[in-house]
Amino acid sequence: AQSVTQLGSHVSVSEGALVLLRCNYSSSVPPYLFWYVQYPNQGLQLLLKYTSAATLVKGINGFEAEFKKSETSFHLTKPSAHMSDAAEYFCAVIGGQAGTALIFGKGTTLSVSS
Amino acid sequence: EAGVAQSPRYKIIEKRQSVAFWCNPISGHATLYWYQQILGQGPKLLIQFQNNGVVDDSQLPKDRFSAERLKGVDSTLKIQPAKLEDSAVYLCASSRDGNSNQPQHFGDGTRLSIL
Numbered sequence: 001a002q003s004v005t006q007l008g009s010h011v012s013v014s015e016g017a018l019v020l021l022r023c024n025y026s027s028s029v030p031p032y033l034f035w036y037v038q039y040p041n042q043g044l045q046l047l048l049k050y051t052s053a054a055t056l057v058k059g060i061n062g063f064e065a066e067f068k069k070s071e072t073s074f075h076l077t078k079p080s081a082h083m084s085d086a087a088e089y090f091c092a093v094i095g096g097q098a099g100t101a102l103i104f105g106k107g108t109t110l111s112v113s114s
Numbered sequence: 115e116a117g118v119a120q121s122p123r124y125k126i127i128e129k130r131q132s133v134a135f136w137c138n139p140i141s142g143h144a145t146l147y148w149y150q151q152i153l154g155q156g157p158k159l160l161i162q163f164q165n166n167g168v169v170d171d172s173q174l175p176k177d178r179f180s181a182e183r184l185k186g187v188d189s190t191l192k193i194q195p196a197k198l199e200d201s202a203v204y205l206c207a208s209s210r211d212g213n214s215n216q217p218q219h220f221g222d223g224t225r226l227s228i229l
């Protein structure tokens with residue numbers, strides 16, 4: 001079964017520092033992978049998705065992620081953190097009986113300090 | 115385009131009572147999902163509709179949860195009777211046609227508290 005593991009439930013960075021949020025996937029076939037962001041009391045917003053077209057995926061708000069098959073990883077990065085990036089981040093893989101539902105990791109809370 | 119609409123935003127009930135949540139997906143989206151997000155966890159799929167048919171309800175606790183999408187547009191999720199462990203945020207999402215590379219668009223959710 002498809003699954004993702006997010007390493008680190010909480011990451012703290014200073015404003016302007018590199019953001020690195022880790023995600024490893026378990027999949028028997030090339031997966032579709034996603035990163036979503038959730039701000040307090042809101043739904044999830046898609047940051048970016050990997051669909052096998054390119055290993056480096058650029059998303060919104062300056063985020064990007066690199067698919068590494070040899071490491072089964074899909075880590076999310078941003079060169080310079082902003083205060084507005086503070087939120088919960090979820091990595092997800094496509095799965096489920098119909099093969100189109102999202103299977104989420106447990107999430108990583110990003111805190112940004114000034 | 116208008117996003118996914120959910121109501122109510124918040125609901126507080128006592129255990130063993132019943133509750134219903136409503137979702138209106140983005141216009142023209144054939145696929146609708148209900149997810150349960152327990153505090154500190156990622157969302158978990160409860161049920162997936164393609165138009166008005168169920169394609170995945172394998173994780174729906176069918177002894178207490180039910181859902182319908184009668185006309186293939188809006189959907190209702192019901193819990194009867196509620197248990198303490200049902201306290202969670204219930205998220206509705208929709209996608210254009212259910213293809214795995216189609217993005218899912220989420221509503222703001224309904225936060226359910228069980229006393």
